Amino acid sequence: MTTTIAFVCVQNAGRSQMAYAFAERERRERGRDDLAFVTGGTRPADHVHPEVVEAMRAVGIDISERVPREVSFAEIQDADVVITMGCSAADVCPANWSGENRDWNLDDPDGKSPEEVARIRDDIASRVRALFTEF
Template identity: 65%
Template sequence: MTAPTVAFVCVQNAGRSQMATAFAEQETADRDLDVNVVTGGTRPADHVHENVVETMYDVGFDLSDRTPREVTFEEISGSDYVITMGCSAEDVCPAGWGGENRDWGLDDPHGQDAETTAEIRDEIQRRVAAFFDELEAEQ
């Protein structure tokens, strides 16, 4: 069985999808799962939002060296799971999808205060853990 590919996609790839990717990378390592994690945006920002960097640092993740990037059609069409963060699937990729699509409907942390950003972060962490519970059960 080939390793599943999971894409965490957002418009700017500067907040929610970056947090989800960091948590997914940790889940992959902690559970010793063979999962490919991809992240990107349709209109990437210049940098990860500062409040997101600070909030993730509070729970042991350093995102200060990460740079938002554009997700490619090939990455989306080749993914087994495409998880958008609160932007509709049509806004993220108007062409065909490769696998199962989920939209988590999360609030955008951009410009939010530390408490609200931490709440969004914690919800992302819960959702990523639950998603990896599903992946682990399938492997």
């Protein structure tokens, strides 16, 4: 059985992109084909924030080609867990959705200093590792 986890944010240009990238790396490194991931936003931006691209590059992950995308109703319906990054799940999860939702309540890295973005990045990496332990 596959567990699907959706990483959702408003713009899908920072936090959710980092979470998705870390989750993909963890899945490859741990050989966890039983976990699937989706990322998207409710109002996606035009591009991933440059400071996020740089912060991820600093830890060996290239997300420079990633493009923010809108998360679909079907993707949310199909997810077992929806993780929002500091925005309300009410805007994301439909009323009749029966899955689990969590809000990680992370600061938005847009426009932050490299040190602040690195702190957010490292927090996300830690949370993603914990997810793999949990699931």
